[in-house]
Amino acid sequence: MAGIPQHDGAPKTNGSSEPRSSPRTPTPRHRMKHDKSILALAVSARHIFAGTQGGEILVYSLDTYERKRTIEAHKGSVLGLSLSQDQALLFSSATDPIVNVWDTTSYVRRYTIWSTYDVGDIFCVAYSSYHKTVYLGAQNTSIQWYDLKEKDTRPRPALASHPSERKDKFFDSTGPGGVQTPRPHGESRLRDAVGGQSLEIAKQDIYQFAHFGYVYCMLLGRGILPESPEEEVLVSGGGDGRILAWRIDQSRGGAIAKLYELEDGREEGESIFSLIHDGSFLYSGRLEGEINVWDLETRQLVRSLKANTGDVLSLSIGGGLLFAGGISGYAQKFNQHYETVSTFKAHDGLMLASAFTMNDDKPLFVTGGNDNTIVLWNIEDCEEPAVVAKRSNNDLMVESLNQFVSFRTVSSLPKYRADCRRGASYLRSVFQNFGAVTEMINTSEPYNPIVFAKFRGNPATAASRKKILFYGHYDVIAAENEQGKWKHDPFTLTGEGGYLYGRGISDNKGPIMAAIYAAHELANEQALDADILFLIEGEEESGSRGFEQAIKAKKDLIGDIDWILLANSYWLDDHVPCLTYGLRGVIHATVQVESRHPDLHSGVDGSMLLDEPLKDLIMLLSQLTGSHGKVQIPGFYDPIIPLAEDEKQLYAHITETLLRSNPDLGDPEELAQSLMLRWREASLTIHRFHTSGPENSTIIPRLARASLSLRLVPNQESAEVARILTSFLNEQFAKLDSQNKLKVTIDHQAEPWLGDYNNEIFRTLESAIKSTWGPTFGRRRSSVHALKNIPDPLALSPISAPADSRPSPTTSNTLASGSVDADTGPDLDLDHNFMERKPLYIREGGSIPSIRFLEKEFGAPAAQLPVGQASDSAHLDNERLRLVNLYNAKCIFRKVFKELPTK
Missing domain, CATH: 3.40.630.10 (Zn peptidases)
Known part of the structure; x- marks a missing residue:
């Protein structure tokens, strides 16, 4: 082991708080959080299947790491998962005790299998694609099987034989006086564990007492018998500490017969928790970090490894590397010489499951634990030449x-x-x-x-x-x-x-x-x-x-x-791509009133003869807006462009789309009004006050200052609005006949922007969005009618509406929090209607100072492609970007860069 860096279990540091980086130590690629422990894993070419303590099977994409489906699979913890060789079928076992067989494309249950007897928990399940036979290892020490080739020839099982219909030893027992304990009521029905063919294991298809302890793990493999390398053999490990090899008899419906036991001379009782097979070697995980290496040609124990994992609950192999994980939450990586390459913290708790896979020629190690987390790890040092990380x-x-x-x-x-x-x-x-x-x-x-x-x-x-x-x-x-x-x-x-x-x-x-x-x-x-x-x-x-x-x-x-493109904004919700064709401009200003006297004491110097700066400032600011925020500056609204008929239709499309997935947003006309007031209506906001002097309740400050902003809309020129704002404030201040001094400072200004949503760049962007995102399913909970009539936005000003009839404002937080979560969307009980994913054309209330400047300076039209979702929390804590949005944005940019014509 000379020259191989050894680790004692804790990440090493170089004097800082960060672990020392090494290509030998896997790095987290992505994490998926859940609310329950992850007990079992199976990985296909495109998906991760994770069995949970709550009986669910979570399905994640290996490309985008999004949860594609939550399958309500069992009424007990999912303990085992296994894929068919062609990855078309997924087998799940649980504490129900039932084995369910799932179609990995439709996620429909194809078969449900149970035993004639009460078997307790089913710890493991394996499937022989060659023999078309399912094997299960049970708590009652038996190994049982079902030959799916015979599913249509055997008699259909009686409903009473289903484990859920059998008498319960506790609830169906008679108590004192011969009274039967009532069963609990209200047991929820699983959404997905329905339908499919019901199959009952025949009594002759059970090997009772296969082990003298729970059957914890099984595997099926070839190359286990040197004299018959093509023969598929079943290997099982149990709570009795034994490892048994079983011959499969195809002529008897997949029946098993004991071939041999791998013996190491120790006493029985040290459980076998995990098994993995690689070529002519078999690896088994035991208590206290013990990993045994068995030579299947000689059937001898050739090596015992000591891992810093505690009880070895999972083993995986790939790329010439062996991975072990256990109750310490650490994973340990061994090379082909059985030397420890690295030890790393995988989970904050028990590491319960693992798998190794190649995804697009990239080696990935996947782990699950009772910290409710699935972690994908990058592996950069695979030792097999055929496994090169690309x-x-x-x-x-x-x-x-x-x-x-x-x-x-x-x-x-x-x-x-x-x-x-x-x-x-x-x-x-x-x-x-x-x-x-x-x-x-x-x-x-x-x-x-x-x-x-x-x-x-x-x-x-x-x-x-x-x-x-x-x-x-x-x-x-x-x-x-x-x-x-x-x-x-x-x-x-x-x-x-x-x-x-x-x-x-x-x-x-x-x-x-x-x-x-x-x-x-x-x-x-x-x-x-x-x-x-x-x-x-x-x-x-x-x-x-x-x-x-x-x-x-x-x-x-x-x-x-020729064209200007930017991507500095967000969708309206979390589901429908958008194109932004308008932004409000902004003016940031400071209004200051200052007296010639110093800070004074209100008890000593306060009187009606004293012009107090803060009073003057409040009276002055009160003149800027009227009821419901209507700006009182003369001529402020005059340049605003009225709503055109074609833009009205854009709002109809927006409201219909948003209400389809979130009807709680309310009436479509009120929703459109709220959006227009944010996007098409200019507004004024007072942000904060500042006063001089100590912060106590008796001071009359000599100086009072307020920060305010005006959001402008297209056709309002920022320089002109700044001029009329300053002029109006000076006029109103003069009316106060105050001895104080007024100072108005324009701190920053940016022009509003309005793009032509009918020009070539917007048409090219729309085409690229539709081809990249593809068709989707519209989620309809209730029928939503298109907007019948949207009046001019100026007529929708809040000042014109009675207080009790004004709609609640639709904010970005409302839209983000009202979005159906992407993880649960496909599972909702909704009517699905096929529809084309057409982007929403939107305007925004925020400002980007440089867009209008660039348009003017280069004489080129601009367009904005929002990449993020409404829930991205930009400028807030936990800012994020969905991975699929990032990938698709690159595809859209490619198409636009390639397909956009010259002007």
Whole structure:
């Protein structure tokens, strides 16, 4: 074992709190959380099947890690799972005690199998695809089987023979006085464990007392008999500490006969909890970390390994590596020389199940435990030449994101200035590695630079190449996590439940990386017939400081632009892709009233003759809005464009789609009104107050200041609105006849944006969304009628509606929390209607300062592709991005970069 690094069970560190990185130690690829223990695992080419303590079988995609289905399979804990060789059938055993057989495509139960006798828990199940026979190992020490070839020739079992119909030793017993104990009522009916053919195991198909203890584990395999390597043999391990090999007699319906016992000379009683077979060797897991290695040719014990796992509850093998896991929660990895390669913490509790699989030529180790978690582990050091870890572009994209997210690119905090620079440099290196021409465009100090990159299209199309500009930002909102509200470190990308968690993953680092990889793939395939330019700034979250001046100074470098594309927003809910064609603009202002006198004491100096700054400020601000927030500034609403008929139809599509999956959102016209007031209506908000002096209740402050913002809509020019705001405040202040001084400061302003949703870029985006996301099932709970009439949005202003008839505002949180969870959606009791997944055309209430500027500066129309879902929590704790959204965004960008025509 010289030269092989040994670990004593705990992760090693290099003086920091982070474990020492090593390719020999598997790293978590993704985690899936549940609310119950994971007791059994089976992995197919595309799915993970997990049996739970609650009787469910969870089905996860190996591509996106999303839960595709929750099968209500058993009324007791699922203890065993096994796949047929062609992976078309899944066999589950439980404490019911029943074996169910599931179709892995439809998840319909094909067969349900039970024993003639009360067998207790069924710990394990195995299926011989060659013999078409199911084997089960039971608590009553028996091994039983059912030949599925005979399912249609045997008599149908009587209903009374079903385990649920048999007399219970407790509930059906007679108590004192001969009174029978009543059975409990209200037992819930399982949704999925219905239908299928009922099969009862015949009495002659039972090997009683196969072990002198519980039959914990079984496997079926070839190569176990050297003299007959093609013969399939059943191997079982039990609570008696014995390992038995069984011959299968096909002529007797798969009946078993004992071939031999693997003996190590010890006394019986040390349970065999797990078995795994590899070539001519068999591995068994026992108490206290003991792993026995058996040579099947000589039937001798050739090695005993000691693992730091506690009782070895699971064994897996693949890529020339042996994995063991047990009650300590640790997993241990051995090489082909039986040397420990690494020991790592897999679960916070017992590690109960494991599996090794190859997914798209990538080796994966899957574990489950009583911490209610399934973990997928990357394996980078497989020893078998045929098992070489291959990384797809999607894998590489996530790896790039992992590094990108690790940079604390918080533009609002000076202490992260160096991190912002490092993040920009890393992003530039990604472009450079993909062959793009790059340049760092400096902004005025101390603002962060802009990363410019250009992927040149095929030289043969130089004369006709379209030029597409992708705009994004690498800076993020602060995530100090001082109160521990994040589930994971905000700046460590973490995969869980089909999502990637990390600050900036949705806003805006994930969409940026998807666009970069889309351009790279096309260039690498020599299929890029456009010039794709990137402008990724580092100040968007701080108002795009210095962006306009820097772009104007480098306009010659950027050149002509045909189309502008960005991806810096979110869907309306968690299910329907969207396209954004409008954003509100914004003005941030500070209003300050200051007196010539210092802070005073209200008891000593307070009187009606004193002009108090805070009073003046409150009276002044009260003039800005009227009832229900209507802005009182003269001419404020005059430029707003009325609602056109074709845009009205967009709102009808939105409300019909949203109410289909969430009827609790209410009346469609009220929902449309609420959305329009957020998107098409200008608004004014007072954010906070600040006063001078000590914070006690007797001070008359000499200075009072308020921060406010105005959200603008298309046709309102920010400069003009800033002018009339300042003028109105000065006029109203003059009416107060105050001795104090007023100061109005415009801190930031951004123009509203309205795109042409009928132009080529929106049509190309819609086509790409429909082909990428494909058709879906609309979830209908009640029929929803299209909007009959939507009046002009100005007539919908809250001031015109009686207080008791005003609808509750539909916020982004309402839409996110009202979404049907993706995990449970397919299982809902709904009428499913096939429909095409057409994106919703939406506007947004927020602002992105640079869009309208870029349109004006380059004379090119812009469009926005929202990548994230409503529940992504951008700017909030636990920001996330669904993995399938990231993958599909890359596909959509590819199609748009390739198919968008020149203007």
